[in-house]
Amino acid sequence: MTGSGTDRTRPPTTAPAPVIILVEPQMAENIGMCARAMANFGLSEMRLVAPRDGWPTGGGLKKGATSAASGATHILENARLFPDTASAIADLNHVLATTARERGQMKRVVTPAEAMPPLTERVDAGERVGILFGRERIGLTNEEISFADAILTFPVNPAFASLNLAQAVLLAGYEWFKATGGEPPFRESNTSPPATRGTILSMFDYVEGELDICGFFPPGKKPVMTANLRDILHRLSLTEQEARTLRGVFKSLAEGPRRLRTPKQPDGA
């Protein structure tokens, strides 16, 4: 934990990102959940304006905040405490204020998806940016909103518009992470290349030949049924590996249980 000076330490790998400022958060648990949401999306700098229950890692509150943080304790430990909102943003260059309600202020209103790409440009240019989040029930005061450059609000179902504090931080962080090019933890694991047309046509030949042997095609119907079957199989966009697997499936079915295998004769032979 650090005071309100400039001696905070951050993990050295942390890229510059918006500061998350929680104004008079009422519950230590919410502070912890916000820390977790921040960590999910690469945000690391939290500021607290006069938290009702005091310092989140101090004394009896430590447990509530740190257990809710689910391991994002480095954020709580590096959080800075401020007596009021003005001092918490004094060193920042650009500030957004979140609110769920119209405030009648003549201020630009942006969603997280709109706000974050330009915010990454500011951060890349060396600006210090911050996002204000208000008290759990009553949000930010109109005066606090007047400190900001723009209002950040969330697209939500108007019939059920209440987002809790950590959810709002989560959505802001999520769009920040997306705007910085954040990728999911993995992508398709399939490294087999798409099947060649030769592999596919050879599979068609095989399965159609076996179906002929089984007497699958009613007289005169083979051309249209074959075309339909090929349409189904083409739609699979099989990989080379998958085409081999599927051919194996057809082969195994065609040959039947191993103990019953007997040489087959073509129909009419």
Add this chain to the structure above:
Amino acid sequence: MTGSGTDRTRPPTTAPAPVIILVEPQMAENIGMCARAMANFGLSEMRLVAPRDGWPTGGGLKKGATSAASGATHILENARLFPDTASAIADLNHVLATTARERGQMKRVVTPAEAMPPLTERVDAGERVGILFGRERIGLTNEEISFADAILTFPVNPAFASLNLAQAVLLAGYEWFKATGGEPPFRESNTSPPATRGTILSMFDYVEGELDICGFFPPGKKPVMTANLRDILHRLSLTEQEARTLRGVFKSLAEGPRRLRTPKQPDGA
């Protein structure tokens, strides 16, 4: 609450949307938080596969789930219970499975932002779609993932990748709502049109005249200082109303306290 039949009721205003299927959720509170997240983004149909703590609105668990739902009780009341994942998705046409880990399955992997726009097309075309969410700690089994058309995963900080169940539902719902054209609850409240150039130039004339009277411009500096001042003021992109407000501010400053007001004379008059 309804059984696992087809007699569920939904609020009549609810547009078709993906079904959210929670597979063996361990804690009633999490079910409630998921219901809340769903309501935030216009999702209304929840299915529960063998919830560990039983039916969320029944008996002693009611409180945990419904208080966490923060008013989204209609979702809990209409939730349907299923004994296993296969039966919970049997009537659906398209299914996504969420997972945070690579599973080695040769299956398409999509993020919520990628998944939701095509999902809206399916829903618009009358398909029933669903999203599977796994158990809190261990997620979905590989078999359950094999039931799905594609894997849904979330872009998160790889150093801190754990999203809780309700957060995952929240992000999926958020992208769904965005993909359906969901808008924030309000936009700029400013209905005053942009100021005309005439209003702006008249304000320049006024303030520059007053500054002349005050002796603000050092000899020979007026042209460059005037240009700089005009640059600052142009950058404001003032509305007509704001231009009037700002002119009033300059006027009030120029005239000084009302009790001290005396007729001014131009410099050198």
